[in-house]
Structures are given as structure tokens and as C-alpha cells.
Amino acid sequence: MKNQQWQSILTVKSTEMKASRRQAQNALHWMARIANSYIEGDDKNSHIELLWNSNARSIRTKQFLSKYSLELRLETLELQFCENDIPVPHTLSFQERTPAHVEAWFLIELLHRGVDREKFSKTLPYVGTELMMGDSEEHEVEQYSNELTALNDCFCDSAEICAAVVDSLKNNEDGFLASTDIPVICWPQLFHLGIELDLQPGFGSPAIRMGLSAGDGLRPSPFFFTATKDEAEAGDFEASSLLPVERIASDNMSDDDVVSFLSKSILDCRKRLAN
Numbered sequence: 001m002k003n004q005q006w007q008s009i010l011t012v013k014s015t016e017m018k019a020s021r022r023q024a025q026n027a028l029h030w031m032a033r034i035a036n037s038y039i040e041g042d043d044k045n046s047h048i049e050l051l052w053n054s055n056a057r058s059i060r061t062k063q064f065l066s067k068y069s070l071e072l073r074l075e076t077l078e079l080q081f082c083e084n085d086i087p088v089p090h091t092l093s094f095q096e097r098t099p100a101h102v103e104a105w106f107l108i109e110l111l112h113r114g115v116d117r118e119k120f121s122k123t124l125p126y127v128g129t130e131l132m133m134g135d136s137e138e139h140e141v142e143q144y145s146n147e148l149t150a151l152n153d154c155f156c157d158s159a160e161i162c163a164a165v166v167d168s169l170k171n172n173e174d175g176f177l178a179s180t181d182i183p184v185i186c187w188p189q190l191f192h193l194g195i196e197l198d199l200q201p202g203f204g205s206p207a208i209r210m211g212l213s214a215g216d217g218l219r220p221s222p223f224f225f226t227a228t229k230d231e232a233e234a235g236d237f238e239a240s241s242l243l244p245v246e247r248i249a250s251d252n253m254s255d256d257d258v259v260s261f262l263s264k265s266i267l268d269c270r271k272r273l274a275n
Helices: 005-011 014-038 099-112 142-171 229-236 245-250 255-274
Strands: 050-053 058-060 068-073 078-083 185-187 192-198 206-215 221-230
Touching: 005 142, 005 245, 014 050, 014 078, 014 099, 014 142, 058 221, 068 245, 099 185, 142 192, 142 206, 142 221, 206 255, 221 229
Parallel strands: none
Antiparallel strands: 050 058, 050 185, 058 068, 068 078, 185 192, 192 206, 206 221
16 A cells, blocks of 8 residues: 555544444444354354455455355445355445345345345344444445545555565564464454464463554544454553554555564564563
């Protein structure tokens, strides 16, 4: 991502970013619902982890029932089924759709595919925040078009940053990475996009998580973070490990600058845990 593209964040008001983030995260909650309904779960909730598709520049569920997945395009908030990773017709646009409309679309799509609709549940395996519910509130995609575009730009290019960070760490002298085949994951309950780097026993944490947050209650605009898995899930970040996108834009940081900052943050986090 070139720095001039990060600049779009500087034009977005925090209140509008928060509102657009809510619109987008509620779309992610629907993806988590379908995954939770049809993918066998575990105590880590790994079944609801969403995957970044670099070719389509979109977010997808893991496959369920052997061949199905869901794909979301963040910029336009459009959702569709995929069969064997190929998007199929009948796209759902969230524009002017209430949660009741979205649920009805899912039930029809499942019926068309002969999928047992009785297994579909709106229950989430986590506590959702600012949920849109019922038939009383519509999505307003067009109203937040600029904000969703800025958020999508951040996610698309943060995925490239993640890949570059892995590449920068692969030759670390202590063999930190057991493998460089590390997927870029979206955690819907947190609205984070990033990577998880496994740690050996004795570090006090199973993994280090690094990525981009779409924002949270304390920080309305997107920011990069590095933390242990538990810290990331709790939103408990070390101030020195945070890199707001607004800072990247205002300081005119290059991609190399960002990769260098995040790579050092990962190594610093690992060193902190080792001590």
C-alpha cells in the first residue's frame, strides 16, 4: 500500500468510522453464524475464523459441508455463497437490509442447496457488540461508502503488510518461524485482520498475534498491533506495540517503515515473554 492510500483515513471522522465499522462487523457476524452452524467447533473457536482471499481481495469462511463457503466484499458489503471456492450468482447487498431480511436470504439460499436449515442458528459463540437485530434497523451501506472504501483499503493492504512481515522474519537467526505458510485471518468478534505466530512451550502464551484492528472503543480509527493471543482478544495492548494508520499517513511512513516497525514489535514481544 502506498502512503497516499493510507491518507484516506485522515479524511474520515471518528464518528463516521465507528458507524461504518458497525455496519461491516455485523456483516462479519453473519459469516460467523453460518460457520458456527455448519463447521464443527472447538474450545478455541477456530471454526469461525475467517480467511483473507488475496486474489479476490475479500473475506471468506472456511469451507463447510465439503464445498460451500461465504465471501464478503468489505467495500460494498456484498455477500455471496461460493461452491468449491467459486462465487455463485444471487449476491446479497446489505444496503437497506434489516437483519430479518438477511436471515431470510440465508434460509432461501440454504434451501436452494438442499442444506438442512434446522441447523442454521443466529447464536454466536462470543458476545457480539452493537448487534443489529430484528426488523427495525436497516444497513446504510451507501451512506458510509467513503468510510467503507477507506476501511477496505486498510484491510487489503494490511494483508500485504502481514505477508511482508512474515518474509522479513523467515531468516531470523533463531529460527523463530517454524513455517512461512501462515494464513491471514479475520477474527469477526474483534474485527481484526492479521497473522498468528505459534510459540514454543515455556513462553507463557501459545502465540503472538499481529495485525490490523478496524478500531475499538478506545481507538476509533484502524491501527496495527502486536500482542499475545490473550492480550489481543482482551484488547489489552502495550502502547509501544501500536501503530495507528493515522500516524502512518501523517508521518508519511513507507511500507518498509511499517514492516520494520511490526517485525521489531514481534521480536520485542517474544523477548518479553522469554524473560
